[in-house]
Amino acid sequence: MTEYDLLKSLTGLLDDAKEAEQALIKRYDSQFARRTYVRAGFAAVEGLVWLVKQACHVGATNMRMELSRADIALLLDETHELDSSGSARSKPKFLRLPENTRYAFKLAESVFGGPLRIDVQRPEWKAYCTVIRVRNRITHPRSPEELNVLDAEIDSTVEGLSWLTLHTLVFIDQASAKNICG
Numbered sequence: 001m002t003e004y005d006l007l008k009s010l011t012g013l014l015d016d017a018k019e020a021e022q023a024l025i026k027r028y029d030s031q032f033a034r035r036t037y038v039r040a041g042f043a044a045v046e047g048l049v050w051l052v053k054q055a056c057h058v059g060a061t062n063m064r065m066e067l068s069r070a071d072i073a074l075l076l077d078e079t080h081e082l083d084s085s086g087s088a089r090s091k092p093k094f095l096r097l098p099e100n101t102r103y104a105f106k107l108a109e110s111v112f113g114g115p116l117r118i119d120v121q122r123p124e125w126k127a128y129c130t131v132i133r134v135r136n137r138i139t140h141p142r143s144p145e146e147l148n149v150l151d152a153e154i155d156s157t158v159e160g161l162s163w164l165t166l167h168t169l170v171f172i173d174q175a176s177a178k179n180i181c182g
Contacts, residue, residue: 006051006055006172006175007172009047009051010048010051010165010168010169010172013043013044013047013048013051014044014165016040016043016044017037017040017041017043017044017161019040020033020036020037020039020040020041021037021040021158023036023037024036024037024154031147031148031149034148034149034153034154035138035147035149037149037154037157038131038134038135038138038149038153038154038157039135039138039139041131041135041157041160041161042131042132042135044161044165045097045101045128045131045132045160045161045164046097048164048165048168049097049100049101049104049164050077051168052104052105052108052168052171053074053075053077053100053104053107054075055108055171055172055175056075056104056107056108056111056112057072057075057076059111059112059175059178060111063111065111071107073093074093074095074100074103075107076090077092077093077095078090078091078092078093079091079092079093097132098128098129098132101118101128101164102117102118102120105117105118105167105171106118108171108174108175112171112174112175112177112178113174113178114170114174116167116170116171116174118167122163123159124159124160124162124163125163127155127156127157127159127160127163128159128160128163128164129160130153130156130157130160131153131156131157131160131161134149134153134156134157
């Protein structure tokens with residue numbers, strides 16, 4: 001994964017969120033447009049975290065940095081178990097996004113250097129966590145009212161997505177400076 005690959009993937013992920021944002025601007029009172037924006041933003045967030053993890057995996061491999069078995073499994077979002085015949089198998093592992101985000105940037109700091117750790121005291125982190133809660137609520141509503149996205153939640157989505165995008169760009173800059181992603 002090269003710096004170009006990272007930037008191209010980042011652009012692709014953010015294009016959907018940007019298009020959803022443009023639709024929201026045109027129809028700000030539309031709950032459909034609001035939910036679409038939150039979902040598109042959330043998809044971008046998940047993709048950004050995945051990109052950071054993949055770059056860490058490639059960077060560590062290229063530098064011959066030894067990662068623990070746990071780190072490798074977490075980077076691949078998988079876990080291992082035995083099936084009924086006694087054969088080992090891998091299966092996808094669901095990782096909670098707040099912890100997965102913190103893990104990705106903590107490992108990125110170890111692999112690429114620089115100040116990449118997430119400061120969970122910052123208001124941007126709190127906005128980011130709000131986006132996650134809103135996305136979970138609108139995709140698994142317990143009542144019709146839970147489908148509504150409030151103005152403050154849109155503001156949190158903008159803030160959280162912007163913050164993670166900037167944090168990811170700092171990461172790409174660090175990875176590029178080390179020139180270890182290829």
